[in-house]
Amino acid sequence: MTDYSDIPGLCINHDIFLELLTHIRRQADVLALMSTCKTFWADGIKPVLAMGVIIRRPSALRSFCTFMLNDISVRAPLLRRLYLAIRLDPNREMDEDDDGFKPCYGVARASLSKDLFNMFVRVMEKTTNVEDLGIDWAEQIFDRDEGYLAAAVVALRHIRRMHVGHLRDAAHWATLGKVKSPLVELDLNCSLGDWGKRRRPRITVAAQYHARTLQKLTTTHGVLHLVEAAYSNDEAGDDNDGNDRANNDGDDDDVAAADTAVHNDANNETAATDEDDGSDDSDETWVTFRQVRALALRNLERLEDGVTTLYTMFPAIRHLEISMHEDNFDAEDMREDAEPVAFSHPWGVLDRMCGSVDALYGLGGFPAAKILEVYRVYADDRLLERLRTVISCALPNYLVLHIGILGWHSYDTFGIRRFLGEHLHDCLPFEGSNITHLAVNLDARLMGGSGREHLDGFIFLLEKHPIQFLIIRVLHRKVFDEESSLIYNGLEADEKDDDYVPDDWPKKIRSVFSSSVILPLMEGFPQLTDVVLEVQDYAYDHVVRGDGGVMQLDEATGRGILKTLGLGMSDGRI
Numbered sequence: 130m131t132d133y134s135d136i137p138g139l140c141i142n143h144d145i146f147l148e149l150l151t152h153i154r155r156q157a158d159v160l161a162l163m164s165t166c167k168t169f170w171a172d173g174i175k176p177v178l179a180m181g182v183i184i185r186r187p188s189a190l191r192s193f194c195t196f197m198l199n200d201i202s203v204r205a206p207l208l209r210r211l212y213l214a215i216r217l218d219p220n221r222e223m224d225e226d227d228d229g230f231k232p233c234y235g236v237a238r239a240s241l242s243k244d245l246f247n248m249f250v251r252v253m254e255k256t257t258n259v260e261d262l263g264i265d266w267a268e269q270i271f272d273r274d275e276g277y278l279a280a281a282v283v284a285l286r287h288i289r290r291m292h293v294g295h296l297r298d299a300a301h302w303a304t305l306g307k308v309k310s311p312l313v314e315l316d317l318n319c320s321l322g323d324w325g326k327r328r329r330p331r332i333t334v335a336a337q338y339h340a341r342t343l344q345k346l347t348t349t350h351g352v353l354h355l356v357e358a359a360y361s362n363d364e365a366g367d368d369n370d371g372n373d374r375a376n377n378d379g380d381d382d383d384v385a386a387a388d389t390a391v392h393n394d395a396n397n398e399t400a401a402t403d404e405d406d407g408s409d410d411s412d413e414t415w416v417t418f419r420q421v422r423a424l425a426l427r428n429l430e431r432l433e434d435g436v437t438t439l440y441t442m443f444p445a446i447r448h449l450e451i452s453m454h455e456d457n458f459d460a461e462d463m464r465e466d467a468e469p470v471a472f473s474h475p476w477g478v479l480d481r482m483c484g485s486v487d488a489l490y491g492l493g494g495f496p497a498a499k500i501l502e503v504y505r506v507y508a509d510d511r512l513l514e515r516l517r518t519v520i521s522c523a524l525p526n527y528l529v530l531h532i533g534i535l536g537w538h539s540y541d542t543f544g545i546r547r548f549l550g551e552h553l554h555d556c557l558p559f560e561g562s563n564i565t566h567l568a569v570n571l572d573a574r575l576m577g578g579s580g581r582e583h584l585d586g587f588i589f590l591l592e593k594h595p596i597q598f599l600i601i602r603v604l605h606r607k608v609f610d611e612e613s614s615l616i617y618n619g620l621e622a623d624e625k626d627d628d629y630v631p632d633d634w635p636k637k638i639r640s641v642f643s644s645s646v647i648l649p650l651m652e653g654f655p656q657l658t659d660v661v662l663e664v665q666d667y668a669y670d671h672v673v674r675g676d677g678g679v680m681q682l683d684e685a686t687g688r689g690i691l692k693t694l695g696l697g698m699s700d701g702r703i
Contacts, residue, residue, distance in 0.1 A: 147172060156180045174204060181210025181261065187239050190215065194248040197255075205255035212263035212292070213249075215239050217273065246273065253281035260287055265294035265318070271301045283307045293335075294318035306338035313344050319351035320428075331356075332426075333442070337416045346418065347425040347703055350454065354433035355441060356416040418443050425450035425703040429488075431458075436467040436492055440474040447476075450703050451492070452485040452504065460487040460515065467493030482523060483701045490515040494522050501525035502701040506532045506556065508548060513555045521558045527694070528564045529701060530556060533572035550582030554589035561593055568600035568696050573634055573665075580645025587646065591654045599650070600661040600696060603638050635667030647672055651679050661687065663698075 153159050156177060163173035184190045190213070197204050218240055262285070264270060271279060279301075288310035295318060296302070305315075315336055332351040336343065424439075424446045432438055432453070439449075453463075474495050482489070482498035485505045501523045503516060520528065532548055549571070557564065567590070590596060639662065647660050651672060662670045671687030672679055682690075691697045 150176050175207050178204060178207040179209050181212070182208065183212045183214065185214050187215060187241050187245060190241070190249060191245050194245065194252050197252045198248065201252065201255050205252060206258050208256045208259055210261040211256065211259055212261075212265070213270070214263070214265035214294075215241070215270075216266045217241065217269040241273070246278075250277045250281055253278060254284070257285065258287055259285055261290045262288050263292035263294070263316075265292070267293050267296040268301065269295070271296070271304070279304045283309060286310050288312060290314040290316075292316040292318070295320055302335045305335040308338075311342040312339040313342060314347075315339060315343055315345070316347040317351065318349040320349060333416060336418070340416055340418050340420075342420065343418055344420050345423040345703060346421050347423075347427070348429070349427040350430055352431045352433060353426060353429060353438055353442075354431075355438055358414060358416050415441055417441070419445055422446055423448040423703045425483075427452050428454050430454045432463070435463065437470055440470075440476060444475045447480040448483075448703060449476075449479055449481075449496075449498075450483040450701070451488045453488045453491065455487075458487070458491070460491040463491030464493050467491065467495075481695065481701065482525075483703075486512050486516050486519065489519045489523075497522070497524045499525060500527040500529070500695055500701075502529040502531075504531045506530050508552045513552065516556055517558045520562060520564075524563055526563055527566040527568075527696065528557075529568040529570065529696065531570045532556075549586040551586075553586030557590055557594055559593070562595075564594050564596055566598040566600075566694065566696060567594075567596050568602065570602040570604060570698075573603055573638070580641045583642065584646050584649055587650060588653070591650065591657070595656065597656055598659045598694075598696075599657060600663070600691070601642060601646070602663045602665070602698065603635075603642075604665045635664045639664050639668045639670070643670065659690075661691070 149162070150159065150173060153162070153176075159173050159177050159180070163170045163177070182193060184193055197208075216239060262282070264282075283304060286309050288308065289312065291305075291308070291310075291312055291314070293305065293316070317332060317335060319332070332348045332353050333356045336346055336348075337356050421443050422445060424443050426432075427450065429451065430453075453460075470493075472495065476496045479496050479498040481500040481502065482496065483502040483504070486503055489501075489503065501520065503519070506512070506516060532553075553569070587599070591599075642662050647662055647670070651657055651660060651674065655674075658674050660672045662668070669684045669687060671682040671684070671690075673682055688697065692700070
């Protein structure tokens, strides 16, 4: 590294440099500034580590560990956020570091040497101030661990947010129970990838150990079930062989025994670290998460004991997100089971409720929500009928519809290329609603048809519903993959297939909507105060009705309004 500090004209006051660092938001920009001289390098270490580190390849992990170990006592305590997302090849031994190959639509299948693994453990043992920790593909990591990494994670005492991805074997879940940090947010991704078939993990088995401190719980896959508040060692049984559980592919009774054994393995640790929240739960039959205000159950594989489980375990939530694994779920059966308890839940009116149509329909006649956000809306008569039922039951003032966002499915299959003109009017209850704010998020490939056809769909809604604030977003799939967090689902941004949208689509869409939809709506419906058109990565137009007529807001002001209302692009994500 070259030191330019003695060259006339290239010097910068040290205090000014430190002030500059406080205004730089991108880690890459801080690193670029640090590389200009040795003094700047030393001053930049603290802000760089405070921004957090995301590691996706063994080569990056070795570089990180080498950097940290060069001055571990000083650097390790500065790290606040660490995410490890390395997917290992199950068929390779720990003999060398290899970033691996990248299969189609996936991430590299890598290999870690024992030497590198040990380096990482040494770093983790010293990162005592980490507050946000993520380990993706955790089952692969812990399967290779001899207990040292797990011990280092357990010993950390300042973690507030923890993400654990792709962990399904109950034998590893006791690690979460032993974590000494009082977790406030827990994100569990229980999908397994291609490491063989394991049983559906019970989410509560891991989360229960932090029931007194958790305020936000996010899960992907897995089973939600009621867990008894007290266990005895006599009831636990001694079937705790992780290998037997891993190789058996189906008996739920064995899984329950394994879960109980895991509970007892961590019970003493949990009792020592639980903080008293002032509530008396000594007489409760089931584990209860009284502090959880935000709950996300994504692709839930099974909801045991029906909808009763939700409000028994989570009596105080304000923000609910739910979607069910389609192969293990019947919306009609779930709704029928929910009807007897539809009016006895403790939630009142939720601040926000999100989910797939079928999962929300399965909840029955409850709960109501101020903001309702619905995913995976497409042109299917039964689905649209259920959507109207959900809206009628939830009685939202704000509604967000994600239309056509179906992952890897073929859109032509659902006949939705002309959705706005032919099906948009079927989304809301025919008899009217209380909706004053409507956001319609559309896939770019739904833009078939003329501007007049697009306009007709919105005209029908405005005639039937008291909509005052209309948001139209035209997006393509990549933005939704990013919102689901690329580091968690293991997909790199540059590996996505974006070829299906022509280069000139943003300009054309903006032109069509501006002239054929927005202006006619503002002229024809005095109730409309705001209409927003957002074309991804291209345009943001926010038209408002003021005393002097129709005018356009600048982007910063417009986005600020959406954020305040809770209607920004990612505001629904827990």
